[in-house]
Amino acid sequence: MVLESYLKEYKKLVEELLPTQIEALQMPSLLKESMLYSLTAGGKRIRPILLLATLEAFGKDKSLGYEAACAVEMIHTYSLIHDDLPSMDDDDLRRGKPTNHKVFGEAAAILAGDALLTYSFQIVTKANLSPETKLLVIEELAHAAGAEGMVGGQMADIEGEEKKLSLKELEYIHEHKTGKLLSFGIIAGAIIAGASENQLSHLKNFSYHLGLAFQIQDDILDIEGNEQLLGKPVGSDTGKDKATYPALLGMENAKEKLQYHMGQAIMELEKAEIQDSMLKELSYYIAWRQQ
Amino acid sequence: MVLESYLKEYKKLVEELLPTQIEALQMPSLLKESMLYSLTAGGKRIRPILLLATLEAFGKDKSLGYEAACAVEMIHTYSLIHDDLPSMDDDDLRRGKPTNHKVFGEAAAILAGDALLTYSFQIVTKANLSPETKLLVIEELAHAAGAEGMVGGQMADIEGEEKKLSLKELEYIHEHKTGKLLSFGIIAGAIIAGASENQLSHLKNFSYHLGLAFQIQDDILDIEGNEQLLGKPVGSDTGKDKATYPALLGMENAKEKLQYHMGQAIMELEKAEIQDSMLKELSYYIAWRQQ
Numbered sequence: 001m002v003l004e005s006y007l008k009e010y011k012k013l014v015e016e017l018l019p020t021q022i023e024a025l026q027m028p029s030l031l032k033e034s035m036l037y038s039l040t041a042g043g044k045r046i047r048p049i050l051l052l053a054t055l056e057a058f059g060k061d062k063s064l065g066y067e068a069a070c071a072v073e074m075i076h077t078y079s080l081i082h083d084d085l086p087s088m089d090d091d092d093l094r095r096g097k098p099t100n101h102k103v104f105g106e107a108a109a110i111l112a113g114d115a116l117l118t119y120s121f122q123i124v125t126k127a128n129l130s131p132e133t134k135l136l137v138i139e140e141l142a143h144a145a146g147a148e149g150m151v152g153g154q155m156a157d158i159e160g161e162e163k164k165l166s167l168k169e170l171e172y173i174h175e176h177k178t179g180k181l182l183s184f185g186i187i188a189g190a191i192i193a194g195a196s197e198n199q200l201s202h203l204k205n206f207s208y209h210l211g212l213a214f215q216i217q218d219d220i221l222d223i224e225g226n227e228q229l230l231g232k233p234v235g236s237d238t239g240k241d242k243a244t245y246p247a248l249l250g251m252e253n254a255k256e257k258l259q260y261h262m263g264q265a266i267m268e269l270e271k272a273e274i275q276d277s278m279l280k281e282l283s284y285y286i287a288w289r290q291q
Numbered sequence: 292m293v294l295e296s297y298l299k300e301y302k303k304l305v306e307e308l309l310p311t312q313i314e315a316l317q318m319p320s321l322l323k324e325s326m327l328y329s330l331t332a333g334g335k336r337i338r339p340i341l342l343l344a345t346l347e348a349f350g351k352d353k354s355l356g357y358e359a360a361c362a363v364e365m366i367h368t369y370s371l372i373h374d375d376l377p378s379m380d381d382d383d384l385r386r387g388k389p390t391n392h393k394v395f396g397e398a399a400a401i402l403a404g405d406a407l408l409t410y411s412f413q414i415v416t417k418a419n420l421s422p423e424t425k426l427l428v429i430e431e432l433a434h435a436a437g438a439e440g441m442v443g444g445q446m447a448d449i450e451g452e453e454k455k456l457s458l459k460e461l462e463y464i465h466e467h468k469t470g471k472l473l474s475f476g477i478i479a480g481a482i483i484a485g486a487s488e489n490q491l492s493h494l495k496n497f498s499y500h501l502g503l504a505f506q507i508q509d510d511i512l513d514i515e516g517n518e519q520l521l522g523k524p525v526g527s528d529t530g531k532d533k534a535t536y537p538a539l540l541g542m543e544n545a546k547e548k549l550q551y552h553m554g555q556a557i558m559e560l561e562k563a564e565i566q567d568s569m570l571k572e573l574s575y576y577i578a579w580r581q582q
Binding site for chain 2: 022025026027028030031032035078082085087088105106107108110111113114115117118119121122125126130131132134135138139142143145146147148151152154155156158159
């Protein structure tokens with residue numbers, strides 16, 4: 001399948017799966033509306049797509065990964081809701097729409113985030129997988145999303161706003177804030193597919209480099225991107241004096257660093273010895289995307 | 292063992308277990324401080340103690356429940372951090388100490404809550420139990436803590452502040468906001484102990500009534516309690532025009548309702564046919580406590 005149709009079809013699949021999980025739950029309607037508002041607000045759905053593509057690269061049926069795919073997208077969504085709050089990044093718009101707290105108020109936004117995070121673990125318990133596999137996925141998800149992963153990265157990011165960051169500090173932030181959850185998609189796909197230890201190790205390295213490449217391109221797009229494609233003003237990070245790769249290294253070196261991580265990513269992917277063609281295409285898309 | 296020594300000893304045990312889990316993690320120091328601040332801020336530790344007592348009522352070693360006990364207390368702690376935020380209950384003091392966001396700022400408080408919630412699932416995966424048992428505990432915990440449990444109750448509570456509640460609405464709030472997580476302690480203890488379906492069913496009923504009794508006594512204490520024992524001003528809920536059992540039913544009827552739920556709770560506990568003496572004492576303590 002051509003990459004463009006693949007992305008479109010899998011995004012559609014994920015967007016069909018996501019709300020059905022939440023709609024069936026009994027809860028106050030404002031909470032449900034708030035959860036669904038952000039869950040159905042679009043986005044590239046790149047984390048669940050990477051998970052399904054990894055499963056398929058092992059020749060497995062993608063439906064084995066539906067619950068884990070929904071789980072990672074729910075966690076990504078909760079993190080955006082909380083990040084947008086006034087006491088965090090204080091953003092009014094997300095993908096061209098008012099942010100959750102602008103529509104539902106801060107209390108409902110915080111609670112919708114809490115509920116999505118909590119449900120992401122519950123949904124994995126429902127998957128049609130062995131108990132051992134489900135526990136590995138839950139452990140990996142909690143690690144990627146928690147204090148040693150995404151939340152730790154977000155904390156460092158907020159603290160970093162008040163000082164000049166070193167490259168090492170910037171990489172810590174990016175590896176944790178964005179990288180860990182992106183990596184989870186690939187690692188969970190491999191775990192569910194029953195990857196060997198050797199394969200898992202190469203795919204962890206692959207996902208590490210891919211996560212950094214994703215973030216470097218994000219920084220580059222913030223300067224060179226097309227506002228209409230991005231759905232947010234170009235230069236919004238620079239305006240906030242946020243540390244970025246181009247700001248720290250210069251644009252030329254940032255692009256070289258992107259090339260380096262992509263090279264490493266592809267090398268590691270090949271070493272995993274799986275049917276890697278779609279994962280490779282997805283990697284190039286992630287690194288050179290325009291939005 | 293006499294109840295008072297039991298409570299003291301088990302509270303000490305839980306308070307020794309809780310920080311060791313977090314201290315070993317690698318994360319930004321501000322995040323760790325914020326998590327530990329609230330986790331070590333005291334409290335009755337009633338949820339983990341109920342869990343350990345339930346295990347022992349089945350003749351099992353309490354150490355089997357250490358991870359689940361820490362998990363439920365971490366979730367209780369995160370819920371207090373988020374509830375105290377300015378956009379929620381806007382509380383400056385909790386157990387006589389400044390609330391988390393007053394010390395660490397709102398962003399760190401939100402993230403500490405997110406990280407505690409996330410870690411609570413991770414810690415259960417580490418328990419020395421069968422994969423099947425751990426998954427049942429995780430599923431139960433997510434259900435009790437999430438949109439169909441505690442978070443749903445908190446949302447209804449916030450929405451309810453703006454209107455006059457019916458008794459049914461008040462019971463929904465209490466059953467979900469406080470009851471579900473309290474019940475979890477008992478249900479998880481029973482699951483880990485390998486309770487029969489019949490025993491589990493009676494213990495679920497027991498925990499439902501006990502949860503409501505806990506909350507009714509909370510409401511009564513807010514009017515008749517001793518400020519020094521409570522660590523907060525008496526009448527703080529009334530001042531906010533919050534719906535409570537005494538406000539809705541009158542003090543006499545509220546106390547009768549407490550009696551009713553305690554009677555039901557003890558009856559269900561006896562039907563479970565376990566060594567129920569300590570659980571019974573704990574129930575009386577919960578219903579008639581003075582703080």
